[in-house]
Amino acid sequence: MPDGTFVGRRFLVYPRDQQKRVNVRRLLAGYGIKVLYDLGDDIVVAVATEDVLRRLKRNNPAISFEADRQFELLAEHA
Amino acid sequence: MADAYEASVSAVDELAQEVQESVAAPIAASLREGISTLLRETRRRGLSGASLHRLRDEVLALPAIAEDSDVLSGQVLRPPALAAAWSLDRRLHLAVLGRAASGHHISASAAHSALTWMLANGTEDDKEKVADLSPDTLPDAVEPLRVLAIREVTAETTKEEGEKTRDLLTVSFPEEPERYLVASQKGGPLKPDTREELFSGLDMWAGTGAITAQEVRKAGVGELDVVWLRPSTAERLRELNRELLIEPDVQFYLQSLESSELPAQVEVLVRDQETRKPVERASVTALLRKSLRAHGGYHTRADGLASLPLGNERIASLRVAAPSGYWDRHLEYSAGKRFIVDLRPLPKPTGFSAWWRGVFAHEGSDHHQGQGVLVVLIDSGVDGSHPHLKAEGGWSSRDLENKPWYEDDHGHGTHCAGILVGQSESFRGIASGAKLWVARVMASSQAAASAASLVESIRRATDMGAHVINLSLGGWEQSTILKLAIERAVDRGILVVAAAGNQGRSRVCFPAHLQDVIGVSAFGQFNTYPTDSSHQESESGAIDGPFFFSRYSNSGPGVDFCAPGVAIISAAPGGGYVARDGTSMAAPMVAGAAAAILSSDSEVQRLSGRSRVAALRARLAKKCKTVQTWERGQQGEGAFRP
Numbered sequence: 001m002p003d004g005t006f007v008g009r010r011f012l013v014y015p016r017d018q019q020k021r022v023n024v025r026r027l028l029a030g031y032g033i034k035v036l037y038d039l040g041d042d043i044v045v046a047v048a049t050e051d052v053l054r055r056l057k058r059n060n061p062a063i064s065f066e067a068d069r070q071f072e073l074l075a076e077h078a
Numbered sequence: 079m080a081d082a083y084e085a086s087v088s089a090v091d092e093l094a095q096e097v098q099e100s101v102a103a104p105i106a107a108s109l110r111e112g113i114s115t116l117l118r119e120t121r122r123r124g125l126s127g128a129s130l131h132r133l134r135d136e137v138l139a140l141p142a143i144a145e146d147s148d149v150l151s152g153q154v155l156r157p158p159a160l161a162a163a164w165s166l167d168r169r170l171h172l173a174v175l176g177r178a179a180s181g182h183h184i185s186a187s188a189a190h191s192a193l194t195w196m197l198a199n200g201t202e203d204d205k206e207k208v209a210d211l212s213p214d215t216l217p218d219a220v221e222p223l224r225v226l227a228i229r230e231v232t233a234e235t236t237k238e239e240g241e242k243t244r245d246l247l248t249v250s251f252p253e254e255p256e257r258y259l260v261a262s263q264k265g266g267p268l269k270p271d272t273r274e275e276l277f278s279g280l281d282m283w284a285g286t287g288a289i290t291a292q293e294v295r296k297a298g299v300g301e302l303d304v305v306w307l308r309p310s311t312a313e314r315l316r317e318l319n320r321e322l323l324i325e326p327d328v329q330f331y332l333q334s335l336e337s338s339e340l341p342a343q344v345e346v347l348v349r350d351q352e353t354r355k356p357v358e359r360a361s362v363t364a365l366l367r368k369s370l371r372a373h374g375g376y377h378t379r380a381d382g383l384a385s386l387p388l389g390n391e392r393i394a395s396l397r398v399a400a401p402s403g404y405w406d407r408h409l410e411y412s413a414g415k416r417f418i419v420d421l422r423p424l425p426k427p428t429g430f431s432a433w434w435r436g437v438f439a440h441e442g443s444d445h446h447q448g449q450g451v452l453v454v455l456i457d458s459g460v461d462g463s464h465p466h467l468k469a470e471g472g473w474s475s476r477d478l479e480n481k482p483w484y485e486d487d488h489g490h491g492t493h494c495a496g497i498l499v500g501q502s503e504s505f506r507g508i509a510s511g512a513k514l515w516v517a518r519v520m521a522s523s524q525a526a527a528s529a530a531s532l533v534e535s536i537r538r539a540t541d542m543g544a545h546v547i548n549l550s551l552g553g554w555e556q557s558t559i560l561k562l563a564i565e566r567a568v569d570r571g572i573l574v575v576a577a578a579g580n581q582g583r584s585r586v587c588f589p590a591h592l593q594d595v596i597g598v599s600a601f602g603q604f605n606t607y608p609t610d611s612s613h614q615e616s617e618s619g620a621i622d623g624p625f626f627f628s629r630y631s632n633s634g635p636g637v638d639f640c641a642p643g644v645a646i647i648s649a650a651p652g653g654g655y656v657a658r659d660g661t662s663m664a665a666p667m668v669a670g671a672a673a674a675i676l677s678s679d680s681e682v683q684r685l686s687g688r689s690r691v692a693a694l695r696a697r698l699a700k701k702c703k704t705v706q707t708w709e710r711g712q713q714g715e716g717a718f719r720p
Contacts, residue, residue: 012530012559018566037476040537043559045530064558070526071553071588073458073490074577075660076616076630 010036010068011053014043022062031056168204171195175208260324344386344417348378348398351420356382360400360421364411367394397612401489402654408612422608424647424655426504433606434642437718438508438671438701448509448673453498453546454539455666456532457491458525459483459518461651466502467495472516473538475531483518488525489651491516493658494550496649497666498673505655507648508670511677515544529557536563540570545676548669549576549595550662552587561592568594571690573676575669577661579632584711590661591636596672596695600631600643600664601717607645607657616644616659620712622705625719631661633712638695639702640717641667667718672698 015022024042025035033048033056045068053065171192196208262269316324348360362384363374374397376384386393396419399406404421411417460469462484472483486492499514500507517535519527532549539547540563547567564574575596579587590597600616604624607613620627627633628644643664650656675697676682682693702716 010528010530012533012557014559014562018562039530039534043533043537066529066558069529069553069555069557071529071532071551072527073488073520073525073551074580074587074662074665075490075493075550075658076580076612 009047009049011046011048011050011065012039012043012068013046013053013063013065015041016062016064020062022060024063027056027060027063168196168200171200172204260322262322343389344393346376346378346384346386346396346398347416347418348382348384348400349418349420350404351422354420356380357400357404357421358382360384360398360404362386363397364388364393365395365397366392372397399612400656402650402652402656405608405611405657406613407608407610408615409610424657432647433603433720434646434667434718435506435508437642437720438667438674446511446677448499448512448670448677451509451512451545451673451677452515452543453509453512453548453669453673454515454517454535454542454544455491455495455498455548456517456519456527456535456539457494457548457550458488458520459486459491460495460514460516461486461489461492461649461653464492464496464649464651464653466500466505466653467492467514467649468499468501469495469514469516472518473535474518475527475534477528477531478518478521481518481521483516486518486651487522488520489656490525490550490662491518492651493646493648493656494548494662494666496655497646497663498548498670500649505649508667509673509677512546512670512673515539515542526553527551529560533557533560533563536560536567536574540567540572544572546669546673547572547574548666549574549589550660550665552577552579552590554587556588560589561594564589564592564594568691569687571685571687573669573672573691573694575665575672577665578637580630580660580662581632582630583632584634586632586634586636590632591634594691595636596638596668596698597636597714598643598661598665598668599633599637599640599712599714600628600659600661601625601640601719602628602642602644602659611645611657613645613657613659620708622707622717622719625705625717627708627712628659628661630659631664631712633709635711637711638714639668639698640664640705640708640713640719642718643667668698671701671718675701 013024013028015024018041022042024044025038028035028044028046028048031048031052033046033052036045036047038044050067057063057065175192175196193208196204200208312324316322346362348357348362349355350357356378358378358380360378360382361374362376362378363372364376364386366373366388373386373388376386378384393411395408395410396417397406397408398419398421400421404423407419407421409419459474459481460467460472460483462469462482469484474481474483495514495516496505496507498507499510499512501510517539519531519535532551536547544567567574573596574589574594575598576590576592577587578590578597578599581587585591586597586599589595602613602616602625604617604626616626616628616630618626618629627640631640631643641664643661644659645657646659646663647655647657648663672694675694679697682690682697685693699715702713702718704716705713705719708717
């Protein structure tokens, strides 16, 4: 496949147990997933496909991930 | 020019609905069904260029169908159909030029076609815009085409010029990755096996630019895959996977273009009721008959006039709102080419006399309420130049590079900040002595924040030692990591306050419904706003003396308190004031009250962690009154009412 081809959505990836340290960045790198940025405590924002993240989680149950969802302002007629 | 194309895809959706309405009424059911199907498909596939082209072709075909029918009259049908087709054409070409102006790759033929169409068929304004386009705003390769297109349309083109155009149309532009939608032939998501097969070969190399969840959502593509591909790659994929739909995800940015749409059929003049002077930049929204759909995006010019490209027989009512300084109005429309709307100035002084302010009077000097308490407002930003607001500092989430926290295009954060810490000779927020920090989590073009930006800001507020966090936002989806970030904040003694939501449902949205969050619903008071303003729409049958539970406020488990949230006058960007409704307005009322309590209650100050949060919650509850006629889910511990 040519360079520059990119597939995916934004996900938040983080340790399932927030008290434990997991090198999420390194795990993602192992699957070719680039981290957009780090939010601290091994919470990262990454772009990937859900399938790949499921595979990653299957092999590394210590991590969790979720789609980067949207939250709206709550004023009327705004 | 690129800014002019920033708006939401929902505007196209509205247009599609409008097209449907304008042609569907006089025609046979089968035709209506055909259009409905087409619109449904178009929406489902994300309103790509291809889909819109199909819609346009369908609309253009209507007069022919009409002439074949005994029932239909071409005269009745043709004008709206042609007008709609013209409008669709214009949007397509504007979108193409908008993409070029914002630095996207467009083909030479697309550029040429868009430029010549605009010059030949666009409005006078369009023609001027194209003629006046600065060469700097277009990619180098497009500029010569623009010059030739102008010659082609406005003058006789020489043979040499014609040849030059042909040469330019064969130019091979460097390929940049573009957004594509990938779906099954039926427009649905790919089956897992198909996806695996298709994408397993694709390079997982990242860094060409991330697609944010909000973009995906805005495009309305649901579970469809959005992929960045070079056009040639997309073409190859299409050849290899003919059972798939792979189409460019062309976005149509329309909102700010509405005022220069079809020749105006209705003009609305907006004036100051007292001085009769025109009111500029007032937004005008028409609610259409039958569907009662809102048709908005029109703004008054310096002469106070807004032009609506709608037949006056279609308008049921108009909602007119100035950016600041006036009550809005929602009034029945009576047919006429020109409709005059007089806006009433907001009362002055605003803050001290506001009905809701006395509810939060607290012991100690009013001037110092909240002193020493750090409140973090996570919102759309705050107008840092507003003379009556003082924010100590702030940040913008990493998604919003170059969007400073001290600018607020929505006005939402500025309004909330006024309720919290506003301070002038005539206006005062509830905790005007508190220190305000602002976290901007929204871009200019959208009224939504990503979970990532919220997690980032909540964690940052926690680490900097905030006492109170206000979240006048929410959604129906859950986020575990956001919940964990809030738990972390509460563990450190931070009170997190959130709005319950405005859908009028008996369910509270996330994160307000969380155990750790103070969820706030909204109520209003009769006769505190003009009867022809939109605030009246908030009235409900749940009445307690002069008060009513707001019709739009969500209720249910998760509501901890009910606070004023109807016709709340507070700060607006630009230095003025405006009245707004929403649980968004009720939440900072409670956040401000908590800051005032924390500032003056030494017992609470001595506590830390969750004990402090629990004590603050209990103190807040003491200030509330249980309203007998309201349900527990509407008010939680009680309402902050006089």
